[in-house]
Each structure stands twice: as structure tokens, then as C-alpha cells.
Amino acid sequence: MNITADGAYTFENVIDTDAIQECIECNTIKHEDILNKENKEDIEVVKAHCKDHLLKYHEHISIKPIWCSLCGNLREYSVKLRDDKEY
Numbered sequence: 001m002n003i004t005a006d007g008a009y010t011f012e013n014v015i016d017t018d019a020i021q022e023c024i025e026c027n028t029i030k031h032e033d034i035l036n037k038e039n040k041e042d043i044e045v046v047k048a049h050c051k052d053h054l055l056k057y058h059e060h061i062s063i064k065p066i067w068c069s070l071c072g073n074l075r076e077y078s079v080k081l082r083d084d085k086e087y
Helices: 040-056
Strands: 060-067 074-081
Touching: 040 060, 040 074
Parallel strands: none
Antiparallel strands: 060 074
């Protein structure tokens, strides 16, 4: 915490703004709050979500995570329905 000249309290910026890099493919910033295929724990979270999703939605025959090819962030899931439509 910082104290300004007029006596106000402020928090220090904990984000190193020089280190922030936006991906040119998916326009997201790589940081801890976004699931990333390079993180083993994130992979386990995605696998568990896919399994739970298929158990909950019986009309879905597959679910596939779509990862950004440049930064590795999770972009979306592709779901295939029994009638061969993709959403």
C-alpha cells in the first residue's frame, strides 16, 4: 500500500504492464486465470469438464476443446450432437 502526498492510500499495481502480451490470433492475454494447454492442471480441469458435460448431455456424442495455436489458451469447445450438427 502506498500513501500519496495528500495522505490518500492506494494499492500498488501488482501487474507488470510491460510483461502483458496480447495474442495476435485470439486477442487474449496469457495469464493464470485463463486455461492453457501448457499447464497440466488446466488440462485436467478441461478433461473433467468434458467428461461431466457428456454425462449430463446425452444428446451430445463428443466435445472437443479448441486451443489457440499460438498462445495455448482455451478458446472454446466444439460439441457434436447425435444428429451430426456442430455448435
